[in-house]
Amino acid sequence: MxxxxxxxxxxxxxxxxxxxxxxxxxxxxxxxxxxxxxxxxxxxxxxxxxxxxxxxxxxxxxxxxxxxxxxxxxxxxxxxxxxxxxxxxxxxxxxxxxxxxxxxxxxxxxxxxxxxxxxxxxxxxxxxxxxxxxxxxxxxxxxxxxxxxxxxxxxxxSQQHFRDAINFVHAGHLGKIRTVKAWSYVDWKKPIEPMPDSEPPLGVHYDKWLGPAPKRAFNPNRFHFEFRWFWDYAGGLMTDWGVHMLDYALLGMNVSDPISIMASGGKYAVPNGASETPDTLSVVYEFADFNIQWEHAIGIGLGPYVRNHGVAFIGQNGTLVLNRDGWEVIPEGDRMEAVSLQKAVDNxxxxxxxxxxxxxxxxxxxxxxxxxxxxAHIARFSQMGNIAYRTGKKLFWDVAQEQFTDAEANVYIQPSYNNGYELPAILG
Structure with a gap:
């Protein structure tokens, strides 16, 4: 756009x-x-x-x-x-x-x-x-x-309590917000161990599954749920859960494009595991007068505020913590009243x-x-975090040009389609 x-x-x-x-x-x-x-x-x-x-x-x-x-x-x-x-x-x-x-x-x-x-x-x-x-x-x-x-x-x-929480943030009760944290800690998912390549299971049309992805031998680690840990097909937890939680970080702060992005992490849980995407990652998105921080970990369930996922708006007067279970406000001393947990009321x-x-x-x-x-906006935003991680650089986003100021980072903007597939061209 x-x-x-x-x-x-x-x-x-x-x-x-x-x-x-x-x-x-x-x-x-x-x-x-x-x-x-x-x-x-x-x-x-x-x-x-x-x-x-x-x-x-x-x-x-x-x-x-x-x-x-x-x-x-x-x-x-x-x-x-x-x-x-x-x-x-x-x-x-x-x-x-x-x-x-x-x-x-x-x-x-x-x-x-x-x-x-x-x-x-x-x-x-x-x-x-x-x-x-x-x-x-x-x-x-x-x-x-x-x-x-x-x-x-x-x-x-489409959940009411998410809307209620953001309305509370927009009302200004928290005071000046300088930091927003978003996270996903996935204790139910363990890092995957390497497995040998094999023939696709009977009944699996593997070439059709690969589609535009690079041609590779079939491996169980890359199939069904596990595809999300490989760059050919997905972006790991950064895009899997990041699009959920970071979406609300942006909505709460009424912002779109960051000034800069930097990331650090790796395969710390199982360095020799089969996955390619990092099992542990921290990303900082810089805005004019605040930062949004993303973090994730596989194999650990106790994230910030003893929640395995969420968004926290850290204000001068207090912190609002929000996730799928509900939201609450933790006051900063006596600067504001606490708000007890407002639980989710719908599916x-x-x-x-x-x-x-x-x-x-x-x-x-x-x-x-x-x-x-x-x-599109939040998927792009999450991709920025992955690109910062993959380049190992602090990246700056050029809004007017719709690209990074770094040539190496811009290589990741457009995918390479394979096996006779072509990136769709939308004319007019």
Whole structure:
């Protein structure tokens, strides 16, 4: 996006993030949903969206025939018959679906979302929306060119207590905020040990799984959930959880682009582990008069404020701590009153899919709590942290040029597509 367009989009994001939960009159026509990537979060997304009235699942697509058949059978037991596709493009060709959920590995999101909106489908795309800064920009352009309704799976934006917490921050009660911390400590996930390459499991169309990623021998460590620890397909915890927590850090501070970014970390838990992304990382984003700090660790659960994930706005008068469980305010001495834990009162994922459905029915992108611009912005922001780590440099972001001032860092902005795939070109 150009700078003026980005500023306009940022203001729209802030408005959409805090608009009331009111949707008005809606169409009652049936929405037929197809799921691309049925193994993990995609299945949770599908179950949530099917709780909406007059929403049905008509198709599933996955390159792992084993999981595809398993999910189709589970739906069959509920009286839901679906068409099964190995190639998602076959699903998009006909009139089987009106909307698709994209929950494949990150390196596939850009191609699949662009293909879907070109086919006239509405889209619920998992976060992070792309695996590079360039892909994020392309996805925004594609959505803006077509009339599709596209929601990004950052479902905290549909939870009431997150909105309440940010409204409290915006009210100024905390006083001057000089530091914002965001973090994810994942104690339930252990670093992965090296495993030998092997033949793909029977029923897995591995070339289709790789898609635009570099050609490599099949390895179990890179497949299904574990893909997120390898640069070919994802960005580790920095982009997996960073897009959730850092999103609210930015919303709370009403900011967009940092002045500089620096990062330090590595594979400290298991130096010889199979993963490529760091299991331990700290990133500092510099703004004019405050910093946003990100940190993550795999194999440790006690993060800041004895929470395994969250955002903390550290003000002169007190600190507001926010995560999926709720929010509270810890006063700085007697400078303000404490606010006891305000617990979550709703199901964020279900509210988020409800919001998506209502936006579809009204054909109104302004209703979306997480429009494509929001997903692109925070995915880019998180990618900046990874790029700072991979270059080992303090980086400066040139807003006007939409790139870093460092040539080595700019190499990471645009991905390299392989195996005959090409980065989508959005013209006009």
């Amino acid at each position: 150009k700078r003026k367009d980005f500023i306009k989009a940022s203001s729209l994001l802030a408005a959409s993030a805090f608009m009331p939960f009111s949707y008005g009159a809606t169409s009652v026509s049936t929405i037929r949903v197809g799921l691309i990537g049925v193994h993990g979060m995609g299945w949770s997304n599908l179950k949530a969206i099917l709780k909406n009235t007059n929403v049905v699942c008509t198709a599933l697509s996955d390159v792992d025939e084993n999981t595809l058949l398993q999910r189709a059978n589970e739906l069959q037991k509920q009286g839901i018959a679906v068409k099964k596709y190995i190639d998602y493009k076959e699903m998009l060709k006909g009139d089987t679906v009106d909307a698709v959920i994209i929950a494949t590995p990150d390196h596939w999101h850009c191609l699949q979302m662009v293909d879907a909106v070109r086919a006239g489908k509405d889209v619920y795309v998992e976060k992070p929306i792309g695996n590079s800064i360039a892909e994020c920009a392309i996805m925004v352009k594609a959505v803006e060119k077509h009339s599709s309704i596209v929601q990004v799976g950052q479902w905290q934006r 964020g994922l279900e509210e988020h899919t409800k919001n998506f459905v209502q936006a579809i029915r009204q054909r109104n992108t302004k209703l979306l709590h997480a429009p494509i611009q929001a997903g």
